[in-house]
Amino acid sequence: MAADWKRCLDEAVGYLGLDLLTEADEALSQIETGDRLRYEVLATKFQIAAVKKNWWVWDCSSGEPEKIDPSTPEWWIAAAQAARQARTNRDGEVILRMGLAIHQHPEICYMLARVLCSDGQLHEATQFLFVASLKDGTYLDRAIQEEDFRGIWGRDSNGKRYICRE
DSSP states (O other): OOBOHHHHHHHHHHHHHTTOHHHHHHHHHTBOGGGGGSHHHHHHHHHHHHHHTOTTEEEOTTSSEEEOOTTSHHHHHHHHHHHHHHSOHHHHHHHHHHHHHHOOOHHHHHHHHHHHHHTTOHHHHHHHHHHHHHHOTHHHHHHHHOGGGGGGEEEOTTSOEEEOOO
């Protein structure tokens, strides 16, 4: 039976905190292939690689070593997630803005909206969420479910959610 990805991720983060990098890698390797592409998992892989000073080679979902570099939107998202976890939301925001300057990718817009919203920058967060949702309507559905977006939603008299305007 496949291991629960959240449990494995928690174990990896714990090992990382103890500077047990081999054990952290092993915990992540127990995660099912499809779940290895979750940004939380990629962010932890990024942190492990950073500690090892092996920034560019990660064990990707295929199980094969693959070069991951700033030419992909996923790299920027994982780097921002790692920075948010290790340092501050502001560091994650800066990384996402740099990535957005290179890649006009809706997932980067969505993640930037998430960071901004969790920091209380609701107007700008709404703008980035709108841009992401123009490219892919599922981002609004995801945002409704995300705790980080709770600050931008209001409810009308029928209980239906809407984006608040400042």
